[in-house]
Amino acid sequence: MDLLKVDTAKCLRCGICVECCPSCILTLGENGPECDFDRGCMSCGQCVAICPVGALDNKYAPLEKQRPVTMPMPTPEATYEFLRMRRSIRNFKEQAPTDEEITRMLDVARYAPTAGNTQGMYYVVIRDKEKIKAIADAVADWMEDEVAAGTENKRYFTTVLRAYRDRGQDIIARNAPCLIFALARRLNITGVSNCEQSWAYAELFAPTIGLGTTIAGFIQSCGIAGYQPLLDLVEVPPKHKIVGTLMVGYPKYKFKRMPERQHLKVDFR
Incomplete structure (x- = not known):
């Protein structure tokens, strides 16, 4: 079928799908929504998901694969x-x-998004x-x-190395029993941003199944920088880049209180 398949007996011609299409490639025709440029579809499925009567199908985001809310x-x-x-x-x-736990997470x-x-x-x-x-x-x-190159992180990394090398404290991987590396084909802002959202x-979700997490910032930064020895250890596949690293494990301790944060700063204009 073409990009859209419309059940004309159900379609209300309300135009909600047209209005909510992120790519703005839909128009409302005589028999319902139409699209003459399916290559512009981002396969998000919004048009199908928002239809109030389930009259719309999309070849990239089929109705049969969408769960009711x-x-x-x-x-x-x-x-x-x-x-x-x-x-x-x-x-x-x-x-x-x-x-199973890692897969669920x-x-x-x-x-x-x-x-x-x-x-x-x-x-x-x-x-x-x-x-x-x-x-x-x-x-x-x-x-x-x-540090040797005198980068802007020289002072900070010197402090980290003192804890890791001199005092034997694993401030880098935190003795985590599991590291998860997120890889993407592009290292531009899109790949890193997508990882942050993920x-x-x-x-x-992790606490709901008894897991604790934190972003492994030092390892993540090293991976994004493309440090080859790290890429070799992770065995990064061809054409992929490291865009994030997460530590995962069962929390050793349980927090009893919720620390306060800085006060809200907002300017309504």
Whole structure:
């Protein structure tokens, strides 16, 4: 079929799908929505999802694969408390998360918004303790190179290296039993931004299945910089780039209180 298939017996000609198309490629014809430029479709499925009577089908986002919205929206109060309760976890139990738990968390991340609905995240999960230690060591080597080169991070990395090299504190990988690397084919702002959105979904879902997470900022920065020894350890496939790294594990401790943040700064104009 062409891009759109319209059940004319159901279609109300309300034009909601046309109005809500992100690519603005739909028009309202005599028999319902029409599209003369299907190459402009970003496959988001919005047109099908928003139709009040289910009269529309899209070859890139079929109606049969869309689930009805049935769950009520959680209350603002419950949502606010849940979001406040989530903490970045840097102390983990030794046991690594299971395949099932990691898969559930990353499956949720698939539904995060991405620029132009590009999606395309590819994940590499590492749970081998020796490899994680080798990754942390490689990142420390990269930091030493940055310090020697006198980059803007020189002072900060010097402090990190003092903890990691001199005091033996794993400030880089935090002794996490699992590292997840997000890869994308493009390292531009789209790939990194898409990863950040995906991590947000994963990190919010993780506590519901007993997992703790935090973004491995040092490792992530090293990967985005394209440091070859790290890329070799992760075995990054051809044409892919590291765009993010997440530490995952079972929290070693349980937070009892919710720390306050800086006061809200907003200017209404």
